Every structure is written in structure tokens, then in C-alpha cells.
Amino acid sequence: MHGNKRWAMVALSTIMLTASWAIADDDDHKGEEHGKNKTTENAAPATMDPVYIKECGACHFPFPVGMLPDRSWRAMMADLPHHFGEDATLPEKVAAKILDYAVANAGERSKNRLDRYVASSVKADQVPLRISEVPFFVEEHKEAAKHVNAKGPVSHWSSCPLCHTKADSGSFEEHEIKIPQANK
């Protein structure tokens, strides 16, 4: 892909994802079509399902679904009334649509090579429900672990965009990391 074209696509997907995450809030915007970009081998997924962003993003950062394997998504979506201690029940049809999207793009069948690697780091008998339990994640965040604590500016692993400054556009490159420091 030519440099300019690639940059244009990155910029476009950044704007779209940022916008959709910003409006996801708990204010529901229905049926907006987001641009569809081709996913290159190692690029972050350029599109996220708008229903996924709207419903899941209403409470938390809409994590890239490729960071968990197929079986994790099936287990998660089968028990929304007990979603990490919260009741996250969705109408059946909406939940089914999100599950379709998640399993279609789950780690093992993602177009993204890194996602496939992440999925392969999970042992066959494990069904992680938290991305932060995936072996690849744990390994990659060894150094960052000391910055994540209840009293600091980064209190939960779920707050990806606090350190990954381009997370909203689906990019988690090392040079984009900026860890917020506690006020002293």
C-alpha cells in the first residue's frame, strides 16, 4: 500500500473510531455505518461493529475482539447478567449480533497476525474472560504492572486509552504509549 493512502486510511479510521467511542457513551446512536477498510496483515483492525461499540462501549472501552479467542466470547456473551459483577443484560437479538461479530473476528480467525498469535498464547483448557489474563497480555505488560493500581491514575487494566494513546483507533504500538503519572 502506498504511504499516502495508508496514512489517509489510518486518519480516517482514527476519526471514525474516536467519534463512535465518544458518542457511544450511554447515549445510543443507532445504525450509523462506519467506513470499511481493508485489514492488512499486521495493522490494527480498522473497523469495529457499530452495535458492539454502542452497547459494550456504553460502559467500557470497546476492546479489540481479536484479543480473546472464540470460546471466550461465547462464554462471555452467554452470561451477561453476571458480567464481572455487573448486570449487562442485552435484548437477545442485540446480544446475538454482538456475538456474531465477536466470534467472526476472534483471535484465531482474525486477519491480524498479532491477534492470531495472542489467541495461540492461550492454553487449550483456558477460557479467559479478561484480556488481562491472556498470557501474551501478561507478558507484554510485565513492566507496566507497577503503574496499574487502585490509587494511581490508571486504576484498572480495562482503561487501555489512558496509556495507549491511539487505542481509540485500534492501534497499540509501543511508541504510542504514554503512561500518566500520579500527581505528587
Place this chain on the structure above:
Amino acid sequence: MIKQSMMAVLFTLMTMMTATAATLEEQLASYRTQGAGTFDAKAGQTLWTTSHGTDPEVGEKICTACHMDDPHKPGKHRKTGKIIEPMAVSVNPQRFTDPEKVEKWFLRNCRQVMGRECTPQEKGDVLSYLGSL
């Protein structure tokens, strides 16, 4: 035959109505058709500010744990930190204009906080409270 067609038209209209934006008043009217009586903002406030104990995983079970004490101000999801827009209709007129959204959150949050679903009366009381601010 004609009766059937009319019913079909009526049903379609009703579906269209529930799918489009509703006012708070329409929302309250729908609770009345489900058996609720007169709504009481004071009772709604009591419900909104009553604690139902503590959940070991998520903390105190009370509306204000996430929505915060002042409904005119934004709340914050206690685990994810996600900002929740104000609940008071006076500062956030978009509140309660989407019946599907209202029901989705009542279902989740009543079960979360009270351990059961809210009755139409309770929902109407809470909306009356948040609509009166």
C-alpha cells in the same frame, strides 16, 4: 378481514410509536397502562438514595454509587471510570426519550441494586423524581 387489516395497521403504528422518541410523559403513561397508579417524585427520590447493602465485587448497591449524589452532575462508572451523563432531565433533555434504552437500563440496574426487577410504579416514581429536578 377488514378488522384484521385494521388491527395490523394499529399494531404497526404502535410499534412505530414505541420505536421513535418518546417524552417522559409518554413513558409514564405506558407505566400506568401496566398497572401503576399516581407517581410520586418523593418516593422516587427515596428509591434513588436507598442503599441495598454491599456487593463484595462491585461495592455498595445504590443508584448514587455510579450516578453520584447530584443528578444534575455527571456520574462515573465505578469500575471502568466511564462518564455517565447527568440524569436530571433539566440538564440532560435527551434522558428518557428512548423507551428501549430506559427499559434496558432499568432491567440491569434494578437487578444489580435491588436484586429484582423494578415495578412499573417504581420506575415511574424514579422518572418523576429525575424529571422534577
